Amino acid sequence: MDAKPLLIVIAGPTAVGKTAAAIALARALGTVILSADSRQFYAELNIGTAKPDAAQLGEVLHYFVGQLSVHDYYSAARYEEDFLHLLPSLFEKHPAVVMVGGSGLYIDAVCRGIDDFPDPTPELRSYLKGIHTDEGIGKLQELLRQHDPVHAQAIDMANPKRLLRALEVCMTTGRPYSEQRMNQSKARDFRVVKIGLNLPRAELFARIGGRVDKMMAAGLLEEVKQFFPLRHLNALNTVGYKELFAYLDGEVSLERAVENIKTNTRRYAKRQLTWFTRDPEMKWFEPHQEAEILEHFAHCLNPPRSRL
RNA sequence: GGUGUCGUAGCUCAGUCGGUAGAGCAAUGGACUGAAAAUCCAUGUGUCACUGGUUCAAAUCCAGUCGACACCA
Numbered sequence: 001m002d003a004k005p006l007l008i009v010i011a012g013p014t015a016v017g018k019t020a021a022a023i024a025l026a027r028a029l030g031t032v033i034l035s036a037d038s039r040q041f042y043a044e045l046n047i048g049t050a051k052p053d054a055a056q057l058g059e060v061l062h063y064f065v066g067q068l069s070v071h072d073y074y075s076a077a078r079y080e081e082d083f084l085h086l087l088p089s090l091f092e093k094h095p096a097v098v099m100v101g102g103s104g105l106y107i108d109a110v111c112r113g114i115d116d117f118p119d120p121t122p123e124l125r126s127y128l129k130g131i132h133t134d135e136g137i138g139k140l141q142e143l144l145r146q147h148d149p150v151h152a153q154a155i156d157m158a159n160p161k162r163l164l165r166a167l168e169v170c171m172t173t174g175r176p177y178s179e180q181r182m183n184q185s186k187a188r189d190f191r192v193v194k195i196g197l198n199l200p201r202a203e204l205f206a207r208i209g210g211r212v213d214k215m216m217a218a219g220l221l222e223e224v225k226q227f228f229p230l231r232h233l234n235a236l237n238t239v240g241y242k243e244l245f246a247y248l249d250g251e252v253s254l255e256r257a258v259e260n261i262k263t264n265t266r267r268y269a270k271r272q273l274t275w276f277t278r279d280p281e282m283k284w285f286e287p288h289q290e291a292e293i294l295e296h297f298a299h300c301l302n303p304p305r306s307r308l
Numbered sequence: 309g310g311u312g313u314c315g316u317a318g319c320u321c322a323g324u325c326g327g328u329a330g331a332g333c334a335a336u337g338g339a340c341u342g343a344a345a346a347u348c349c350a351u352g353u354g355u356c357a358c359u360g361g362u363u364c365a366a367a368u369c370c371a372g373u374c375g376a377c378a379c380c381a
Contacts, residue, residue: 038343049345074343076344078342108341113341118342159348160347160348161344162340162347165342165343182341237343237345240345263333266334271344274338274339274340
């Protein structure tokens, strides 16, 4: 029998019902939850990120919720490191733990690992951004062709963030990005079983609209006002916040801003689905299929005792 | 009731001199290794209100019907 501990991953688009499903599963298994949501990490952001509420946090112990400040730098690589550092102590007490969230890159960083690139330095990043604004994306493309012609063929050269990142790696290490990109999964001393939660598109979109209305009723605008002076921070470049900053700037009406939040949340959900559905390890359920989900994991966990 | 204007994509609208239609937004599909709720790429969506007429040919011209709006009674 495979004695390795189990990491249960629950993924899916925003507003599908991941939080409730994860809590139900964690309670059934008597275990803890580790969030994989790149915006719920921030202590200051609450309403707009649909963080689990106090009652939910009281039901099941959560990690990676509110452990950062919006002023902090964070990344998928740091998440991988923090997660893997925490995991052994949790596995001492629990044969399985639940990871839940919608940030695909962060989930993959933990499950497959990411390569050992240097962190970006603020100086180099702002220098390259300056080139982008002053001389245009063409200059960045030219630089990447010089530093790493192989990668220049492989990546989306229209995407400034990809270009900037590749150049950062080339310039800080003095070696081409493509040489350092291993493209293979790291070994892990735990098993991973992934489920994806999804709903018919119309139902998911209706849930998104309803949740945005609830967020507004719960005081999202007041929360966003507090962060107006900080709106340049990456953590605030977030659906639900950026649209209301546009309202506070006088660019759009409040009604328009709320509609924009709904639209951008739908698009976000679509991008999440694109990411998760290409993962062949993902087994799909609808969130209300609690019994089926439990049974799915019963096969992975203590097989002799799981049959009643 | 009368007169006028309008009715084209999910929405807002454009459509020249008759040659079966196109913008924006929405939507849909995709990419993704230290910013990822970020960033980027691609793609259409049609009973031109309906019925008939004129014409080789009608979103376009004519008549009627229905609907919306405005004004007049």
